[in-house]
Amino acid sequence: MSVREARDEILREHADLRGLIAEIEDLLERFARGEPEAATMLHASAGALYTRFIAHLVLEDRILVPSLQDAFGPESAEPVVRDHAEQRAFLGYLMGRLGSNASPAALIANDLRQFLTLLGSDMAEEERMLEETLDRVPSRGRS
């Protein structure tokens, strides 16, 4: 897969993830207003989002890392590999906190806010990096 094809697939996933983020932000507002059912929904959404993000990391490792390495050499994928290791560690920590059904909703809401911030800045940073990288791909490799 070319870097451009990998970029297009990743952008589609980012759009999906941004949809999920918007839903969860809405839920967080309802939780902050004290709506009782929002707490249960937050718990479920947090689990779904974490699982979805892990799948996203797997996809990026599968398509983005090798296409960067093919186009620019082994070290070119190092920032992505490093970021993903950090993100997996943070996700493991968050999922551990979520693990028990007894986790208080306020804790989950807090964790989710932190995670949404991480996710948003990761996607923006990755998209910036991908555009910069694509600028360096010779034009015959740009289709």
Ligand SMILES: [Fe+2]
């Ligand atoms: Fe990533």
Ligand SMILES: [Fe+2]
């Ligand atoms: Fe990503």
